[in-house]
Amino acid sequence: MAKTQRLKSFCFQLRFKSTQLFILGGAVLLALLVSVLCIGFTIRFEVQHEVANVADVDYWKDWVAIEQKLWYDRGIEELKRAMRVHSRQRQPRQLLMLMVHGIDAPALAAARFASADGNSSSNSDFIWDRFSHAARLKNSCSYSSPCDAAAAFRSLWSGVPLAAVQRLRNNCSSRESELLSVLRQAQLAGFRTGLVTNQRLTGALGSALYAQVTPSSWECDGLMPVGAIEAGCQDVAQQLISSAAGQSFNVLLGGGRQLFNAKVPSYEWDPVDELLCRARAGRNLLRDWRNQKLKLRPSRRFELVQQAQELSSINGSSLEYLLGVLANGDLSGNARAPTLQLMLHKAMQVLQRPGVGHLLLVEHYVQPQLAVSQQLQLLNATLSQLLGHKDQLTLVVLTNGNYLSASRDMSEETQLVSTLEKAFQGPELELQRRLQQMPSESLLFAQGPKSVLFYGVHDETYLAQTLSHALGIDVFGRQL
Template sequence: MVTTQRIKEFCQTVRLKSTQVFIVAGTCLLTLLVTLVCIGLMTRYEVENEVANVADVDYWKDKVASTQKIWYDKGIEELNEALRSPSAPNYPRNVRIFLVQGIDGADLAAYRFPARDLSQGNTNFAWDYFPHLARLKNSCSQQIPCQVGSVPRALWSGIPLDRVPRFQPDCRESINETDTPLSVLRQAQLVGLRTGFVTTQRITGSTGAALGNTNSNYECDERMPLGYSKSGCQDIARQLISGETGRSLNVIIGGGRQMLNSLVPKTNSDPVDELLCDSSDGRNLLKEWRNHKLEESKISPIKFEFLQRTDELESLNASNFDFLFGVMANGDLSGNAKAPSLKLMVERSLQVLKKRGQGYLLIVEQFIKSDMDKRMQLQILNETLVNLQPDRDTLTLVLMTNAIYPKPILDVSEETETIIHLADTFNEAEFQIQQRLHQMPSESLLFAQGPKSSIFHGVQKESFLAHAISHVLSRSKTNP
């Protein structure tokens, strides 16, 4: 009887332990399944977002010579860094565009190396680390003659170069046209973004004329043919100051005082450029801009400032202002020995543009003439970019082009300018030399970094730049 009782107790114990074992085994199996699902989801996420671990990219270290290993190690680090960069799904709140005129791919390749000392190796510029790169075709080289003044209008309006409107002598109808092509700057203003234009050239140059939606080929009244004013035509300077785009600019800094005012101060450091247009109709457009802002402030309180000297710009607490207008030279800034640096102008511009809850578009033009030290100019741009504060909400573009060379008297392309020097060499007619120069590789390089920078890729038409920027601006965030 006692034996039977013990057998029953033993059986119950074994049964209980079997149940526990089953529960434990089931828990382990469920944990394993959950773990496998998580690993699968993480792997899929990494593939979709191009996220990689340092160990994901490797090479046969045991088969690589010791003299190669150090370079392979560095190359793998760079590759891993590239793979870690996810394609951001969000659109940028802000867009910064740096336009460099006078530099092509050959210049960049040459000036990455320190002067006369190749032992230091190849030094990358800030834009060399941008993850995306596109090339913009130079259709100007394929036209005889090339209307170079139309190239900026193609870049910033998105209209092909051969379709850019030609301005007629009678401006009465075109001035009041409601279907005038809008530049990306005006489009940004219409969607509520703050806007700025900074140039080391004069603000009435071809870039300023295109961005400001002007419809003239003449920077000031002096160069306009007789009868143009009577037919209702206005020069670029007057349209830029009185037009909606120019008046709505939160920041505009550059040269060109002698186009805006008929009487300008002349100093040894900042003489009047005799090769440029010099207004003679008694105008004072700088005063007109200030008076217009005073009228605006009576309706809606705004703070604005007008500057003409570098020390004024240096001491300005720019973040307190809604509008900033700086005219820092009679002609181009290169003609004024006391002109502000590119870095200072960009810093103050961003201080004005950055407002809580509102995005911005800033376009900066660095004009590099053929007689300038290109290496030094690239270093100036590099320093300016390096000192910009990192911003995950900002798309930054750097456009290098050697295809646009606006001249003081007549706008001509680099290809057209070269004809003067090649005639003696080839002893050919101008038309034949133009045909020869069609083969010149002068495509523009576009470096991109930030949200949606991946849309800038491959070889594109000049008009692609405006189309891409317009798309990004239309989806830009305006929330804080």
């Protein structure tokens, strides 16, 4: 009996100690679990809110000169912006591309800094320098002979290599030579489209958007051979008015009146450009454009303007189509031409519609008689007013537009390398001149949805292909 009592007492004590051990072990495990969860939440919060960032640690920067601390702080702010950049996978509903001719990398670099005498008032805070992504487009014209701007832009907008474009250049009567530009693809996919230029609407960049392959000299019918006209070939100006792509433009603003009409007014501030093509007698394509629009439904309003004050007075929000031919030749040759800011303001009024995407291409040739830094500042201020829409992909392309003549059988780069030893033996200014003559690649700055696609160095064909992908359309204009 005593033995049984001792066994019961032992078992009771063992059970009590086991319970204590279980409670103690559970408490330890619970404490470990809580600690792990706290550490995990802390790390996640630091990553998401950048608590563990060098910007939040004062350490050595408090012990350096004020000037260095100032620039260190500015560098940290720039680093913070870079860390916030991420890839937005949604497709843009708006595309704005500004292509500036006459500005390459050296010119842009020079405009960012004050002159040596310190009297420059240049503002180097360009909006495109704060874009999230950048790339370079090769200038394949440097390696091709012959090569002209018309072929280069057709390659740029169609995504077809330059060599293939040049083979198709003189075959205007064949359907096999037709190339759909990225703008035409966007039109077929239901996007509203526009072109604004301070040159001619029929220039090399514009014609590559809507015209089929023709010799670059056929900008109007005045330079076309009679045989080509009889064969059914059309000049660029005619195609802008009669082609499906040309008629689908919602906005066209630029120069080139003398290419559309045989009779044009000539003023001291807007003369006829004798170096450009002149329309043949009897041509009046601007009247033809108006007659085409009159045949549309009455609700589809349109306007044709030819003076800056006419453009300023219209309400673009109520228009379906706007054609502004605002100079006899290049728009830059008209002393009373509207400002780029006014043209873009009216263009955006016409293009912006709820639930409808749009694509606007802006071409700007830098005027050599004006200071480059001042023109860049004007472009900077104008572009700054067009940013901010979350669904807008914005591209800025800077190029020197240095296309080689047909007589060249080698690139400027090749010529430079072959004479480099001789150049180094010459004066330093001569070497600098040779370096400045090198055709440079185009600089491309991108901001907005799908801007992550623009990186590194690419051929011209990459631009059209990437824009089609970003907009979610294929080469036939179908939504993907």
